[in-house]
Amino acid sequence: MSRGGYVKNEKPLNSTAASLLGFLHEGPMSGWDLVAMAQNRIGSYWSITQSQVYRELAALNRDGLAERGETGPRDRTPYRITEEGEAFAAWVARDPGPETIRFPLLLSLAFGNHVEPERLSRIIAANRTIHAERLAGYLEEAKCHTGNAYGAATLDFGITYERAVLDWFDRLPGLLERD
Amino acid sequence: MSRGGYVKNEKPLNSTAASLLGFLHEGPMSGWDLVAMAQNRIGSYWSITQSQVYRELAALNRDGLAERGETGPRDRTPYRITEEGEAFAAWVARDPGPETIRFPLLLSLAFGNHVEPERLSRIIAANRTIHAERLAGYLEEAKCHTGNAYGAATLDFGITYERAVLDWFDRLPGLLERD
DNA sequence: CATATCATGTAAGAGGTTACATGATTAC
DNA sequence: GTAATCATGTAACCTCTTACATGATATG
Numbered sequence: 001m002s003r004g005g006y007v008k009n010e011k012p013l014n015s016t017a018a019s020l021l022g023f024l025h026e027g028p029m030s031g032w033d034l035v036a037m038a039q040n041r042i043g044s045y046w047s048i049t050q051s052q053v054y055r056e057l058a059a060l061n062r063d064g065l066a067e068r069g070e071t072g073p074r075d076r077t078p079y080r081i082t083e084e085g086e087a088f089a090a091w092v093a094r095d096p097g098p099e100t101i102r103f104p105l106l107l108s109l110a111f112g113n114h115v116e117p118e119r120l121s122r123i124i125a126a127n128r129t130i131h132a133e134r135l136a137g138y139l140e141e142a143k144c145h146t147g148n149a150y151g152a153a154t155l156d157f158g159i160t161y162e163r164a165v166l167d168w169f170d171r172l173p174g175l176l177e178r179d
Numbered sequence: 180m181s182r183g184g185y186v187k188n189e190k191p192l193n194s195t196a197a198s199l200l201g202f203l204h205e206g207p208m209s210g211w212d213l214v215a216m217a218q219n220r221i222g223s224y225w226s227i228t229q230s231q232v233y234r235e236l237a238a239l240n241r242d243g244l245a246e247r248g249e250t251g252p253r254d255r256t257p258y259r260i261t262e263e264g265e266a267f268a269a270w271v272a273r274d275p276g277p278e279t280i281r282f283p284l285l286l287s288l289a290f291g292n293h294v295e296p297e298r299l300s301r302i303i304a305a306n307r308t309i310h311a312e313r314l315a316g317y318l319e320e321a322k323c324h325t326g327n328a329y330g331a332a333t334l335d336f337g338i339t340y341e342r343a344v345l346d347w348f349d350r351l352p353g354l355l356e357r358d
Numbered sequence: 359c360a361t362a363t364c365a366t367g368t369a370a371g372a373g374g375t376t377a378c379a380t381g382a383t384t385a386c
Numbered sequence: 387g388t389a390a391t392c393a394t395g396t397a398a399c400c401t402c403t404t405a406c407a408t409g410a411t412a413t414g
Contacts, residue, residue, distance in 0.1 A: 014401080015286055022290040032365050042289050045282040049403065054367055074410055075365055092290050093298050096283035098309060103224040104275035106336060107194055110221050111201040111271045112329040119272050130277060150291040153354045157285060157347050164343030168336050175332045193373075211393050228375065233395060253382050254393055 011063075016048055017056040018091040021065060021081055025088075028069055028080040031057055041151070044134075044158050045099075112176070128169040135162035190242075195227055196235040197270040200244060200260055204267075207248055207259040210236050220330070223313075223337050224278075291355070307348040314341035 013021070023029065023037050031053050038048040057079055060066035065085050069078040081088070105127050112120055138158045145152055192200070202208065202216050210232050217227040236258055239245035244264050248257040260267070284306050291299055317337045324331055 015281075015283055016401080019286060019290075022293070025293070030365075031367090042286060045280050045285045047279060047281070047402085050365095051367085051404080052402065055401095058367090071366095074412095075367095077366075089293060092287055092293050093295070093302075094287075095302060095305065096287045098306075099280060099282035099284065100226060101224050101278060101280050101340075102194075102226070103278035103336075104194055105278065106224045106333050107198060107221060108271055108273075108275045109329055110333050111198075112332075113327060114201070114204070114268060114271050116272070123272075123274060126274065127277075148292060149355050150288055153291075153351060154285050154289050156350065156354055157282075160343050160347045161280075161340075164339050168339045171335065172332060175335055176328050195373080209393075210395090226374085229393095230376080230395085231374065234373095237395090250394095253384095254395095256394075 013065075013087050013091045014056075015046065015091075016052055017060055017065075018088055019046065019048070020053065020056055020060065021085050021088040022092070024066060024079060024081040024085070028078040030076050030078050032076070034079075042154075044138075045154070124169065124172060128166070131162050131165045131169065135159065135166060138162060192244075192266050192270045193235075194225065194270075195231055196239055196244075197267055198225065198227070199232065199235055199239065200264050200267040201271070203245060203258060203260040203264070207257040209255050209257050211255070213258075221333075223317075224333070303348065303351060307345065310341050310344045310348065314338065314345060317341060 019038060019042060020034055023034055023041075029037070031050075034057070035048070035050045035053050038046075038053070042048070057066065061068055061079065063084075064082060065087055066079045067082050069080060071077045105123070108115065108120070108123060115123075138155060142152075142155055142159065145155060198217060198221060199213055202213055202220075208216070210229075213236070214227070214229045214232050217225075217232070221227075236245065240247055240258065242263075243261060244266055245258045246261050248259060250256045284302070287294065287299070287302060294302075317334060321331075321334055321338065324334060
């Protein structure tokens with residue numbers, strides 16, 4: 001099957017499904033496991049919900065990229081990657097394209113002239129706290145990081161990003177006061 | 180109408196529609212104008228497509244938050260915000276909630292052990308270039324920035340973000356080589 | 359035996375993307 | 387007159403989110 005490298009199903013893999021295939025390289029896993037693994041390993045820059053995981057697993061199974069195993073205890077149903085899963089290799093080596101950021105706080109800020117200054121300050125403060133906590137979490141992770149260099153690199157991105165955001169938060173009052 | 184501050188349509192405003200209302204505060208505008216304005220003013224942290232703009236304008240009109248004006252030359256159809264548009268005030272003062280980042284390059288990197296190193300390097304280099312160009316663009320904008328402090332603050336975010344990303348790109352080879 | 363957690367899934371709808379269709383006007 | 391661009395919109399589809407439904411197993 002797929003001897004010449006041809007793939008029956010030409011529909012390109014979406015990133016969410018592809019990530020699941022990526023994790024399945026580490027061994028067969030159930031949807032439940034994949035949800036946990038995705039949130040843990042890529043959740044900070046690629047959100048995945050439980051609902052999506054089950055849908056994409058069904059699609060991967062239908063398209064022959066992953067195969068359902070025997071249902072075990074507690075309805076646990078493992079999936080494993082098939083040889084067709086080479087579609088993953090093509091996905092991971094493609095040009096990944098630009099990131100999309102959707103940052104509602106920046107929207108509120110862009111229309112900040114319509115918000116009472118005190119209210120805006122409280123919103124900003126609350127959001128700063130969230131980022132401070134995220135940074136602390138990443139630093140904690142980094143301390144006892146055991147994974148490979150690739151995991152370290154993406155974690156480092158998170159740390160870099162949160163530090164930059166916090167710097168910006170700290171400059172914000174100054175940027176806004178002359179108004 | 181809406182004398183007591185009540186709003187007929189309880190469905191909460193989505194951020195994309197709300198942004199359009201935000202821009203309409205600066206005067207009546209057509210869909211075409213709004214597309215340009217949105218891409219220009221909030222496009223770097225809130226992507227909006229032309230298709231969405233026309234859809235949301237139709238919805239805003241249906242719900243009485245914006246009103247179609249007379250069609251002018253070239254089918255130009257301006258919209259203006261109505262008194263019901265006070266819904267915008269509630270939206271802009273809400274807690275904006277966390278940002279979502281979807282960064283495909285980080286996904287490729289997370290599964291970097293499945294990519295030939297040389298290929299990965301080229302992907303990384305190409306993406307670094309995009310960010311360098313974006314930073315240059317923002318810096319250019321900042322030089323001749325005429326808007327208000329809020330616009331300056333969001334632009335400053337862009338600059339801070341791109342600088343951090345570039346720093347990270349520059350550390351990346353070092354992070355990956357011990358493997 | 360009651361409660362928490364594990365585990366799978368469906369339903370419905372909102373939001374976003376891409377591609378296409380159509381026609382008016384301006385600039386060369 | 388023809389090409390570019392202005393301007394509006396529709397269609398189809400994909401993706402994502404939220405909420406709900408269902409039942410098994412472990413823990414106290």
